[in-house]
Amino acid sequence: MMGTYISKQDATIVELSGVISSQNDQGEMVSLKVGDTLRQNTMFNVAVDATFKLQYSDGTTATHIDFNDNNEVTTSGFEATDTITETIDPEIAALQAQILSGEDPTLNLPDTAAGEASPTANEGGGFVSVNRAGDETIAGAGHNTDGFEQVQTTRIAELPNFLEQFSLPTITTSSVRLFEKNLSDGSEPQIASLSQAESVSVTVQAGINALTINGVQVFVDGNFIGPVTIPSEHGSLVISSYDPINSILTYSYTLNSALDHSESDILSELFLVQLTDNQGDITTAIVTASIVDDAPSGLDDVNAINEDNLEGVLGNVLANDTLGADLAEVTQVSTATGSIDLATENLIAGNYGSLTIAADGSYTYTLNEQSTDIQALALGDQVFESFDYLLVDADGDQVSLTLIITITGENDAPEVTSSLEDAMGNVIEAGVLVGGNIETTGQAQTSGTLTAMDVDDGAVLTWSLDSPAQTPYGLFTLDEDTGVWSFTLSNELADSLAFGDIVTESFNITVTDEYGLSASQQVTVTVAGTNDIPLITSTIADATGEVLEAGVIDGGNDPEPGSLTTGGTLTASDVDNGASWSWDFVPQVNDYGTFGINASTGVWSYTLANNALVDALASGETHDETFLVTVTDEFGAFSTQIVTVTVTGTNDIPLITSTIADATGEVLEAGVMDGGNDPEPGSLTTGG
Template sequence: MIMGASITTQDAVVVNLVGELKVKDEQGNIREVKIGDLIHAGEQLIFSPNVKFNLEYEDGSSSTQANLIQETLNQDTTVSNDDSQAQGSEVEPLAETPVALDPEIAALQAQILAGDDPTQGLPETAAGAGTTGNEGGSDFVSVGRTGDETLADAGWDTTGFTATPDTTVEEEIIPELQPNAPTVSSATFSLFEANLAQGSSPSALLTSIADTIQTAADEGISSLTINGINIINAGQFAGPIVINTPNGILTITGFDSASGQFTYDFSFNNAADHSNNDQIQLLFNIELIDNQGAIANGTITLNIIDDQPEGLADSNSVTEDTATVASGNLLINDTLGADSAQVTAVTNSQGTSINLSVTNSIQGQFGVLTLFADGSYSYQLNNGSNEIQSLALGQQITETFNYLLTDGDGDSVLVPLTITITGTNDLPVLTVDASGGVVEDASNPNLTDSGALSFTDVDVNNTHSVTEVYNDDISWSGGDL
């Protein structure tokens, strides 16, 4: 049964169209129409059953392909000449409407169906039946015809109908939802060597980290490794896992499969080598592979910050002629830091330096400084030198040494050691004649004697005075000394 041929009785505009819609005008021209095109009254609509469209007529009414098909089905099976019926509908259906069959056409169809040649029963022509002689007569030519070449009416009115192939409406393809790619979180922390137990500012609280790793894998986790160590293997958590490093211990403590979250902690317990940089990184590389083979990566980054030694100035003292040796420890008031600093060199006040790996004694301006591996030292005053002996009572001079404090990865600081030297009072030395005398003589008395009296004092800046003192066992009389 063919559906989809109708004639419009009003001008109409195509306002919606899915598929192919054609119209045939009164001259037999066929054109394809689109949304917005005008269809004139009397033009024939040609469409297949699966086409969908909406028409808006000039009187404001509208119709769809479904309406037109239903109206066609509601028509009588015979053709009516009642004009009022045509006026009551917007379109005049042409399809599926039987018409009266012409008697002659019916007879021809019957002959053909019976297998007879319909040309054998044709009436004679006006020239007669003709002869087989040579009188100049003529015969007719019989042309064999088949039923499919006749124009006989098949019993249905197909006038003006042009069959068009059905337009295939492609089904909308909804793309399959793809799973999200797996992900792994990353984290960065800073740890300070100064907070280690041997550091310059110890703090057990600041050397521990506790945090989480967040994962997401729509297809499920097949494996997860940290620095190549299996945390999840064949979909199963292998923890708790302990990973030892030169600077501390990373422990993967748990995994929540519902949230995809790992918990871990890191204990920082040993200084790093910062010979080339005051900050180095300790990296934990995470690799996740889901059950479809997709890979995600993350990193836990620990920035380890260097600790440096700190030195405080040292001082000591000696005294002329009495306490001529001073000793102590240079490191007792210094901060050695996490990298265990040591004294590696020393320079005297004249600019001369020694490396303690070669020798441990250095001559100063007024004495000798001797150093030992544990930071202890000894200073010996050159007490017999003129510079020291010439010091007055309480007079002070100083001598300074600078020692180099160097830690395990090369950080260093220069720290002074100052020795204060205090003078004492040296006794003057008195020089007199060893002998002398007088002669008692009444006639020629020589009752006087003379000689030289002198003294020296190394304390050249001292003030001196001379007084006479009598010994207890000498009695003096008869003159003046």
């Protein structure tokens, strides 16, 4: 079989006997050897009777058997091109077959023309000398050799001894398959699976002289020197033993680290086995360790946070993920608003909070306490926050997973929203205005409406009074559903308040939601005092007195002193705390006596005058003297009372009021004047 083919994918020559050739970068035809790689779309020639084994990049293999003599390719890795088929001369074919089988073709050649005669110029006893005629016949090679240059070979000094020639040595290829997932960092750590044992069979009739693997000696001077370890980039090949009876070389390959599978999910470490037999013949084969990529995988993650959690929750999204042997990490996080590359930013804003996440999967989720959506959650209500994260390993393998945060509502306490003015009121005691007795009804009632809100959806609020409803000055009421309150002043209870007195009544109000959380507000009612009229409490008797004129008792002339003074004490009260008052009376023209009252004590007195008015009173005659007395408090409110004094007359001794002159008379006797004798009649009568 010979032909020209084009490789449809990369293929490595793992076994070869014969010639496979291809053009190099300079356009020269070169022969390939075991370990060389046929690149995709490369054209190559296969010599007649060449045997080989190829391993494709996808892990499959093909041999010369898959390429038949009619240039039909039974493997998908190659396609045939037009080739030239020549008929091989039967004699040449027979000679090639004998040589390949190890026979000496000269043993079967016909006798030569030489005999035992003495040699002449061109002949001798054992040979015939044949002169060169200049003609030559070129043996058919079995394929078109146009375009190839003849290679000068080294002249063999002597012909080989075909009787001692052994078959060419051969080595079988061998392969093992391991998985990155079994590495300690892999998705399925399993130390036992990281080493696999296999064997290579050798056929070497002449005996092994030397054997190397990747240049490391395994046989030296025909002796096995193992166990031998051949390190590689990601593992090691250990040649553990050689069975000379069955010609089996036993080895094991151990995978130590992950490979970069960026180009393919299956990569191989190749170990070139080169055997030299005792004839100096060399054969090669490939031991292949195929490493299957490990990819990350995982499960979606969940976490939970309560509405009132201000610190946030911690976690690691990789805790339940499998990173694989290539050590995946978080590279990207996506939300409904877009994706964020963790290489540039690790703070991701969500609908209800923010996620801070690192490439190693550690994260903190913190709620946005200012979110109205969060605050509106009632007890037990839930909303969900999700973040999609991308897990990518060193090879570029990736998997997308989701972190879901469950946010559970907590009961929020209600908040009082009514203002200070809504919780304040004023009442005024009824009384009189300052400076007089003008009455004022005051303001007996005040009210307001308390308000509250609860951010929780559907919250039910109830108002309650925590203080006594009845106070020293009035009654407080509260509507538990509406928060409407009122205070009604009792004037009787407030009478003690003086003008200017201020008393504050405080009431603690609580608003409570259906789960018992509450808020409080204090309602303050200011009670203002008003001046009250002082009241006179003295009796009529206290305001009544009698005096008796001095004189004589009837039927006699014995003088009696009479009762010339009287008095009493007027009293008053004022309900106002600390009130003070004073007494006064309205002066009047009165000649019967004198009235006076102590401004502080209310003690009054009356003294009967000793004058003609009083004296004029006959015995038993009475005359009432009245005095208007006023008690006035410090703010001008007043009350009055009349004090009555009864003056009783007594009999008086009549008094002679005529003068001495009135009671003196003279009479003159009739006679004559002195010094004369003329009779005078005299003044015989007198009177007065």
